[in-house]
Amino acid sequence: MLDEAATNKCDCIDAENWKKIQKRKKKAKETVEELFADEEEDILELLKDLAGKTLEGRIRKAAIVIGSGAKAAVSISAKGGLKIERTETKKGAREI
Numbered sequence: 383m384l385d386e387a388a389t390n391k392c393d394c395i396d397a398e399n400w401k402k403i404q405k406r407k408k409k410a411k412e413t414v415e416e417l418f419a420d421e422e423e424d425i426l427e428l429l430k431d432l433a434g435k436t437l438e439g440r441i442r443k444a445a446i447v448i449g450s451g452a453k454a455a456v457s458i459s460a461k462g463g464l465k466i467e468r469t470e471t472k473k474g475a476r477e478i
Contacts (some may be wrong), residue, residue: 388421407434410464417468421448429466437464 389397399452410433425448433456435441443457453469 399465403437404436406464410434410437413466417466418448418452418454421450421452429454429456433466461463 389400394461414426414429414433418429428446430439430447434442436444437456441456443455445453445455447453450458451470452470455465455469457465457467457469459465
């Protein structure tokens, strides 16, 4: 906690980068909660963690299929932005 307070007051390049990532992580968590509001809490936490690790550069892309049938993908876009995507495929077919 003390290191975080010191980093927030620092103006060095590393501190600025850290603050930028923290701000992006907060936005990513809000986006996950918005896109996946109907999912269980442990799924939300997993997606938030994946988004955070992607922003840190530890993961390039992650994709999972949730029990509800929805697909979740977290990746870095070509422009360097974090992309959080929810895909639900609805398919209809009839045989007569």
